[in-house]
Amino acid sequence: MLLLRRLATALLLLGGASAAHAEMTEISIARQPSLGHLPLMIMQDRGIMEKNAAARGIPNLKVNYRTFAGGAVMNDALLSNTIQFAAGGVPPLIVLWAKTRHAPLAVKGVAAMNSMPLYLNMNRPEVKTLRDLSDRDKIGLPAVKVSIQAILLQMAAEKEFGPGHHGDLDRLTVTLSHPDGMRALLSGTEVTGHFTAAPIQELELAKPGIHKLLDSYKILGQPSTFNVIWTSSKFHDENPKIYEAFIASLDEAIGIINADRTAAAKTYVKLSGDASNEALITSILTDPQVTFTTTPQGIGQYSDFMSRTGMIKEKAASWKDLFFPNMAGKNGS
Template sequence: MQRRQLLAGAAALLSVPNLASAEASDVRIARQPSIGHLPLMIMEERELLQKQAAARGLGRIGVDYVTLAGGAAMNDALLSNAIQFAAGGVPPMILLWSKTAGSSLEVKGMAAMNSMPLLMNTNNPAIKSLKDFKRTDKIALPAVKVSVQAVFLQMAAEKELGEDHRNDLDQLTVTLSHPDGMAALFAGQEITAHFTAAPIQELEARRPGIRTILNSFDILGMPSTFNVVWASSKFVNANPKISEAFMAALEEAIGIIQADKKAAAASYLRLAKDPSDAALIEQILNDPQVRFTTTPQAMAKYYEFMYRTRLISRSPKIWTDLFFPFLHAKDGN
């Protein structure tokens, strides 16, 4: 009798869920409505994270995708735990890593999403280089000082005008969303240049009288990651299976894009509610300079510049310091 009671008690204990090891049942992922975030759009449409989580024994988890504008909003939402995965340009991730490294709020990169050039276009035939900008000119970009375009502009100014003139063009910059920047460039009144991203930059280049004067790959001297995904160490450590599932889902989404660019273009137009034509999006996806990949590129170019110019107070020793171990075996730089 006593033995039967002990066995029954043991069975009851085994049937109780291990709450200490339970992972989150709901996850919120933030993205932006640009072509660089296409892998996350594919993940959403095909429920890839739910599929990968189920394959790891997590059952059906709730996944919510939200749209936020800019790196600052992403970082605020991540720190407040309103989202678990943030996505955007490289500088906001590096900035938050620098501020939180070694603390209970530590944030690191999950993965890169792509490598693609950013272009600055002008409507002024007199502007052939940065030396031609005058005080009356205005340069539109997504966010003054902190956006990846703003950092690239400082890099370009340092390269072309000299280190002492790195910030000379900052006074000409104004914050406008990608669509508003394009509209202002086309209007030809106050805005004389627009530093933007695909597909806006390609739409602008189609317009007679609009020319490209800067390419971010030329500024860095190599292809570079445009968009990354980052998360808190607290969440990743507490949810290892969800984090692994996220990485697997992201890789699967990138594989889907690579396998069928035409279908991927249609998905982008549908999910981003972008009025661009399908042929243009497909052309961008087939551009040899555009690659969807989780392998980070040119990270050192970013963080060395940001540290040297005091945009960040601490610098990684190597690119892997910025990312969780998921990527450490990859041939990044």
Template sequence: MTTNRRSRKIAVRPLRVVTVLLAVLLANAWLTGCSGGESETPTIRFSQQYGVGYLPLMVMRHNKMVEAQAAERGIDQVDIEWVTLGGGASTSAALLSGNLDFAASGVGPMIKMWDKTRGAQNVKALGAINSIPIVLTTSDPEVQSIEDFNKTDRIALPAVKVSIQAVTLQMAAAKQWGNDAYDRLDDLTVSMKHPDAMAAMLSNSEVNAHFGSPPYYQQELERDGIHQVLTSYDVLGGKSTFNTLWASDSFRNDHPKLFAAVFAALKQAMQFIADKPREAAKIYIAEANSKLPEDLIFQIITDPDIEFTTTPKNVMKYARFMHQIKSIDHEAGSWKDMFFPEVANEPGS
């Protein structure tokens, strides 16, 4: 009996030690998971929208550049999730709800998010994605300028009032009729994804104008009866940022290596497009599941008016206008207020 008790005690002690060790390991694992540490396998969630403007993100995804840049920084495994959204409104909602880490959208929605999240999530742009003209086209031969639109016209754009197309149209209206009439054309606008907007206008529906981006306006202008009304470069007086990539300050602080990896991958993708535009065109066809001719995409990529760059251009003109019309509450003192320090030394505007 004594021998059995001793045997039982000897058998129980290792079990208690194992139980305690297991509890400690589980606690450490839970604490690591809650801290968002970069020792675990992290997941980065990106969004993008439709069109050639998002080509750098497509190149990043296709060539697994984020994964490679993360590995160089000691993170051997990272999971990347991508989602395609239809406009700035849905992109902003997804980021605010915590369903995205990096949101790609027009500069207008980015400015609104910067304004809305000051002192909270502190959303800013990691950098510009491009300088690209957006072009207002129409199937109505009587519309040669924005002053020719009437109450029966419908102008499709990604998101009423908040998309960069909507803001640019307001700026054009303010130039045409004065600052107090900046929203004169707002009632004519409807929210539609670019592919749907192009299809609607070309099918002679009630939508007879589209404020679009590449490759949509190029396709539209190839069709008989479609002509250009204005471009964002006309309104801004030169090259201007179309899309930006943004994130919260907390993600940058909690995941500095991943943040640095994403920025390095973005720059790497832009260099790839500059060095290998033909290969970049092939990647667009594959990633966008596009049936467009490769030569058309190549011509768009190499168009002198189109530039893939992290440098913000004419962003302050948008910010000042949006503050002037009370679309945002806070006035930016500089474009650097709305961007993370990674691009602070670039010649932005």
């Protein structure tokens, strides 16, 4: 209901806007506290977005980078025009795409950022399969029922318990940010499991008594996109130069990461404020399972699952339906 109220408010605010106007002079880009958002951190650290906007005739663009705990909160901010670009897991994009598909806002994906595995870690050694979980367990994740971790848990539950049982483990989940989830898992007081992302998952596994229960690549049966970026059609259409500058900046930042992952690790450690170090981040970045790319992988699996289980009412015929035309030439899935 909150999302629908936000959408109604946004339509009222934006509906009267003139079609002919100057592009924005200040934008906000949202990210979350995980290694998957490294391209945005590179953009922030090197002023790449500002440079590329100036090259397209928008000098002195003010770019704010804001950190959010989860995609659901970012969607509210995007609908209220508090932020212009949201970045997070795949499901929040799909949810907002389905809700706004026939509205003037029509939120769509801008690009993928990476493909990397996500782990569910446990602090109870006796939990070796999903069938070992009980009501004594609590699993922390960024947002119950809507985060990418929550949807992956539902997919895993369906594979383990059968069709119609995808929600069997939802009762065990609680919303915690990545850092708070790690603290809770390691202290053993609030949760017994934490479905998270790099580098938090690797920091947890380095501690005695923590083991991995689920791996997103195994759930999906393939490498898959972790993070995507999305915005509204309203912003896309009214700010073409800024949008183009953003695409160029993202490509440039990913190129920087892929050219020198050690240097990229230094940037992450400098900006993240988490407990990781350069050696750990470099080891993750050089893992063959981790790729930084704008090409989506496995997004169709999320969309099909969310449609089939009733989470969204609109079904995308192709992953390309979820994105703006700049992604049409990508060999994604």
